[in-house]
Ligand code: HEM
């Protein structure tokens with residue numbers, strides 16, 4: 001099947017228009033999943049500064065671990081990226097719960113509604129969290 | 140095609156573990172986010188604060204399990220996505236080992252980091 | 261179509277006979293029936309306003325590797341006089357009989373039982389004979405099923421689809437037969453309900469064509485084949501030995517686990533088979549079956 005005749009963009013266009021809830025949910029879940037693994041690797045890399053911190057410097061919060069995190073947090077981009085990460089994580093969790101229900105065969109007939117609900121809830125939670133993420137001292 | 144089904148993989152254990160780890164991650168990821176962004180602002184994190192948390196056995200164990208389950212869940216998810224795209228044969232095997240190695244390295248490094256954060260070593 | 265209405269009536273009767281078993285599928289089908297009725301009412305209302313001179317504009321995919329000038333795929337335009345109740349298949353037949361006898365497509369029963377005429381109509385997999393032109397926007401774009409090799413015009417190669425269907429060994433193999441040769445092999449009413457919808461498949465291939473996992477992974481069994489496996493594995497009369505073998509087939513890496521619950525197959529199936537529901541049931545069945553051996 002993958003060797004199917006390429007019928008060009010005409011066909012693809014129609015396909016996108018007819019994308020249904022379940023397909024969008026899949027694409028979003030995939031995307032958010034990849035972002036989360038990507039972040040996990042980066043996160044551990046950043047936290048690796050905790051190895052061999054100078055105990056004396058740590059007492060006055062002047063060690064590289066504390067400095068690295070504070071340095072990153074002082075950048076406005078990083079704050080925005082964190083809001084993005086929150087959005088990604090919240091959607092992945094909510095849609096993940098939806099998928100677990102589908103796996104259990106619960107509420108299959110409202111799978112589209114639960115997808116829209118995940119989207120709306122994600123949006124609400126993210127908007128509500130923006131002050132917390134962007135607020136706090138930027139150094 | 141029909142006749143090519145020879146490599147049996149009984150059970151879909153990976154499928155089941157993907158769901159089981161997901162259930163665990165729901166709680167831990169939400170907890171992690173709330174604790175380190177809302178209760179303690181990310182900008183205010185210091186090594187001493189981290190050390191105080193990580194030196195509690197229960198918290199340490201939770202974070203370490205978080206690391207292991209998230210690594211399995213994430214790496215297995217990526218592998219599945221690639222198989223869905225029709226990855227087969229030696230390419231598939233290469234990717235499989237690459238992902239296993241990457242996952243193991245992440246767990247090893249993550250464990251080193253976690254230990255360094257405690258006042259145990 | 262008159263056949264459709266009749267079918268609806270019998271289904272209501274069945275439901276009245278057994279109101280106690282209401283599954284999610286039943287609810288969804290009830291909702292779908294209601295939606296169909298509303299759509300039908302709207303269609304009838306719309307048709308009243310049409311006059312006799314109405315025409316439909318078809319854009320039909322053309323391709324024939326054996327004819328010079330048709331090797332490059334293109335769309336041909338046909339303008340077909342519209343009459344009330346006309347289906348996509350009727351319009352294609354008209355275009356072939358009146359304008360271009362080389363226009364090629366498969367069809368046979370004209371009443372959604374043979375499964376020959378699944379087509380990609382206005383961006384979606386549908387049965388030509390079951391799709392009313394009045395439900396579609398003009399122009400009506402008709403293409404062969406995506407993700408299959410095009411043989412000619414609207415005809416695709418179904419070989420791979422049939423291979424996958426046969427891979428699940430779709431035949432009945434009970435452990436014990438009734439003493440008397442002439443006796444029926446009985447099944448409880450509840451069990452009949454469990455497998456009822458899965459028996460309706462007409463092998464049209466619409467589901468497989470709509471699935472973007474099947475599009476990427478050539479070895480994936482696909483919704484129709486898994487539904488076939490469900491039909492037998494969930495039948496209480498199936499022999500234990502055969503059921504184990506069947507589960508072993510669907511539990512391979514390219515079996516049920518590839519399903520990503522996108523529901524695209526369930527959306528397009530012209531026989532309203534709850535394919536995703538059945539695939540999920542088999543995933544759970546397989547996990548349960550294997551937990552015993554740990
Ligand atoms: C917090 C709770 C989480 C839940 C409930 C959850 C749920 C799920 C589920 C059910 C799947 C399977 C989708 C399928 O195969 O049909 C999945 C896929 C995935 N998850 Fe998660 N997950 C969570 C956290 C995470 C985390 C922390 C990561 C990153 C390390 C992650 C990365 C992924 C990836 C990469 C996939 C595969 C995406 C794809 O199909 O391409 N998930 N998740």
Ligand code: SF4
Nearest residue numbers: 461462464465467529
């Ligand atoms: S399951 Fe439905 S869409 Fe798929 S082949 Fe059978 S009738 Fe066609």
Ligand code: FES
Nearest residue numbers: 369370374375389
């Ligand atoms: S012609 Fe038989 S299903 Fe349409």
